[in-house]
Amino acid sequence: MLVILYGSQTGTAKGYAERVAYFGRRKFGVVSTIVDLKDVYDRSSLNSLLQSFEDSTQAVFVFVVATYGFGDATENATPFRNWIEREAKESSPSMFQGWKGARYCVLGLGDSCYVDFAAMGEFTDKCLSQLGALRLLDLVKVDADESLEEREKVFNGWKNSLFDSLPPFSIVNTLNSSNLDEVNIEFVDHPSDSQTTIKEKEHKYPVCSCKRICPDTIEIVIDIQKGTPSLTYLPGSTALVVPQNSPVAVQKVAKLLRIDLDQMILFSTNNKDTGQVAPSSSPCTLGTLLTEKYDLNAQPTFYFLEEMLILFHELKSGAASSAFSTTLEAVSSVKEFSMSQLGTLLQLLPRIQPRSYTIASSPECDPGKIRLCIKLEKDINLERDGRSVHGLASSYFESIFEKYEVGERPEVSLSIVGSPLSRKIPHMIESAPIVIIAGGTGIAAARTILEHRRSIGMTDHSVMIFLGFKNENSFLYREEFDDTVLDSENVEIYVAYSRPDRKSGFKKQYVQNLLDQQKNKLRNIIEKSASLVICGSKRLCSGTSSKLKEIVGVDTYERLKQERRLVTEKFA
Numbered sequence: 001m002l003v004i005l006y007g008s009q010t011g012t013a014k015g016y017a018e019r020v021a022y023f024g025r026r027k028f029g030v031v032s033t034i035v036d037l038k039d040v041y042d043r044s045s046l047n048s049l050l051q052s053f054e055d056s057t058q059a060v061f062v063f064v065v066a067t068y069g070f071g072d073a074t075e076n077a078t079p080f081r082n083w084i085e086r087e088a089k090e091s092s093p094s095m096f097q098g099w100k101g102a103r104y105c106v107l108g109l110g111d112s113c114y115v116d117f118a119a120m121g122e123f124t125d126k127c128l129s130q131l132g133a134l135r136l137l138d139l140v141k142v143d144a145d146e147s148l149e150e151r152e153k154v155f156n157g158w159k160n161s162l163f164d165s166l167p168p169f170s171i172v173n174t175l176n177s178s179n180l181d182e183v184n185i186e187f188v189d190h191p192s193d194s195q196t197t198i199k200e201k202e203h204k205y206p207v208c209s210c211k212r213i214c215p216d217t218i219e220i221v222i223d224i225q226k227g228t229p230s231l232t233y234l235p236g237s238t239a240l241v242v243p244q245n246s247p248v249a250v251q252k253v254a255k256l257l258r259i260d261l262d263q264m265i266l267f268s269t270n271n272k273d274t275g276q277v278a279p280s281s282s283p284c285t286l287g288t289l290l291t292e293k294y295d296l297n298a299q300p301t302f303y304f305l306e307e308m309l310i311l312f313h314e315l316k317s318g319a320a321s322s323a324f325s326t327t328l329e330a331v332s333s334v335k336e337f338s339m340s341q342l343g344t345l346l347q348l349l350p351r352i353q354p355r356s357y358t359i360a361s362s363p364e365c366d367p368g369k370i371r372l373c374i375k376l377e378k379d380i381n382l383e384r385d386g387r388s389v390h391g392l393a394s395s396y397f398e399s400i401f402e403k404y405e406v407g408e409r410p411e412v413s414l415s416i417v418g419s420p421l422s423r424k425i426p427h428m429i430e431s432a433p434i435v436i437i438a439g440g441t442g443i444a445a446a447r448t449i450l451e452h453r454r455s456i457g458m459t460d461h462s463v464m465i466f467l468g469f470k471n472e473n474s475f476l477y478r479e480e481f482d483d484t485v486l487d488s489e490n491v492e493i494y495v496a497y498s499r500p501d502r503k504s505g506f507k508k509q510y511v512q513n514l515l516d517q518q519k520n521k522l523r524n525i526i527e528k529s530a531s532l533v534i535c536g537s538k539r540l541c542s543g544t545s546s547k548l549k550e551i552v553g554v555d556t557y558e559r560l561k562q563e564r565r566l567v568t569e570k571f572a
Helices: 012-028 043-051 075-090 119-132 148-163 249-258 285-292 302-312 327-332 339-348 391-406 420-431 440-455 478-487 511-517 519-527 538-552 553-563
Strands: 004-008 032-036 059-070 103-110 140-143 184-189 202-214 217-223 240-241 264-269 355-358 368-376 378-384 387-388 411-417 434-437 463-469 490-496 531-537 564-572
Touching: 004 012, 012 032, 012 059, 012 103, 012 148, 012 302, 059 119, 059 368, 075 119, 075 140, 075 490, 103 119, 103 148, 140 148, 148 249, 148 302, 184 339, 202 391, 217 391, 240 368, 249 285, 249 327, 285 538, 302 327, 302 339, 327 463, 339 420, 355 368, 355 440, 368 387, 368 391, 368 440, 420 440, 420 531, 420 564, 434 440, 434 519, 434 538, 440 478, 440 511, 440 531, 440 564, 463 511, 463 519, 478 490, 490 511, 519 538, 531 538
Parallel strands: 004 032, 004 059, 059 103, 103 140, 434 463, 434 531, 463 490, 531 564
Antiparallel strands: 184 264, 202 217, 202 411, 217 368, 240 355, 240 411, 378 387
C-alpha cells in the first residue's frame, strides 16, 4: 500500500501524486491513498490516518512536496512542517514513535534559480530520517526551471525507481482490464435533495475594469471584496487565477465524442483506497467539468499519450508527443469512443492549474481591488507546422476582455497567496535602496513598489529601475513612470528596447546593456545594502543573473541570495 502525501501551492505536486497512484494501480495493482498534508499536522492526526488502514505496518509513505517562498512549505503543508520539525528536535527517550521504521521516499519540487531550491523536499527527507523512518529512495528534485521534457524525464525515472524498490507485500496481482476504471461515472437525471451541484473551491470575483494598455497586454482590475470570502493582500502578493476552456474547445470535444454537455454526472470510486481524486464530489454537468476542470490546451506528455493508446488502442497520428500540439488535438484523434470509457478518459486529462500573477497595485491605495497586468500571447511551445495556438490563460483573458467590452461584467476565479516579494517589500522600502530589474509584464513588481512607497510616505531611499520592452509602444504604464521620475529626485529609470521602431531614434539594446552602462552606480548602491528585485521571463532572469555576477562578482551575488537581498519573480 502506498500513502502518497502532497504539499502543493498551485496543483503541480498534487498532479504528480495522482499520477503515481494511477500508474501503480494500473501497472502493478498497488493500492494507494492520496493525502493532503493539511490533514497530517500532529501525533493524533497521524494516528488517525494510520488507523484507517487495515495493516499500516505495510504502508510505504511517498511525499511529493513543493517549496514556496524562501525555502518554505506550501500553505497546506506548513502545519506538517512545523510539527515534524518539533518532533525531530525532541531529545527525550519518550520521543514519538509514529514514524519509526516506516518506509518513505520524497520527491521535491522547486526552482533552481532560488538559493533554497527544493528546500522543503530536503527538510522532509532529513526530518523523517531523524525520526527513525527508513529511506526507500534518495531524494529526487524536479526543477521548474527545466523544460517540460526534462521534468517529465526526472519524474518518470523517479516513479519507475519507486515501484522497482517497493517491498513484495506492496504488490498485488496485476489487475485485469475490468479494474482499470478506478473512478466510475454515474449518470444522474434528478439529483436528490442531499446532492448539490458543483461547488468551486476557487471563489469568483467581479471584474470592475478591463482595458488594453498596449497592443498585446491588458490590465484587469478585480474587486476582491465582492465575493465569498472577501480577500485581502499585501504589496507584492500573488494572484492565482484559474482559467477556463473556451466554449469552442468544449463544443469540439462534445461533438467528437458525441456526448451531451448538459448531462448531469456523479463520480464514485470502486474502492476508497484507489488513490484517485474525483474532480467533484457532487453532481455537475459534463459541460461544467470540461470548461472548468480539464486543460484542453495543455501540451500533451508522453505519459498521457501512452495511456491514451492503452485506453483507445489506436490514435490517428500515433503516440509521438510531437504529433499533437494540445490535449484537445490528442482527444480529437480518437477513432472510436464509448461512454463506458468516459471515466478513464477524465482520469487521464490534465487538470487546469492556476496561473500566477504578481499583483500590480498596493493595498494602501485601494485595499478592495487588485490590478493584474496580463500579456495575451501565442504559446511558442505549441508552434508546429507554421501554426501557433493561444495558451489556455491567454484565450481565457481574451474572452474576459471581449465580454467586458460589450458591457458584460465577467467574474474571475482566484485566490491570493503571499510570495517572497510580499515578505520583502516592507523591509525594502523602509531600510535601504532598491534596484528593480523587470521586463514586459514583470513591471508589475516595479509598479507595486513605487505605488506602495508613495502611499505610505516612505520615499527617502533611492530606487534604480531597469526596464526592458520590445519597443516604445510596449512600454507599460509609461506615463506613470515618467511622472514618478518628475516627482521624485531619488528614482532613476533606465529603459531598453530590443526591437525599436527605426524612426524612433532608439538603439537596439537589452536590460543587460543598461546594467553594464550603470555598473559603477550598481556596485555603489549594492555596497549600501540595497535589495534587488528581478521580475520577468526565464530568459531575462537568466541573462540578468549572469550580468550581475559579472558586475559585482560571483561571491557578492551569492551573498545577496544568502542574505535574502535578492528576490526573483520568474514567469514562463
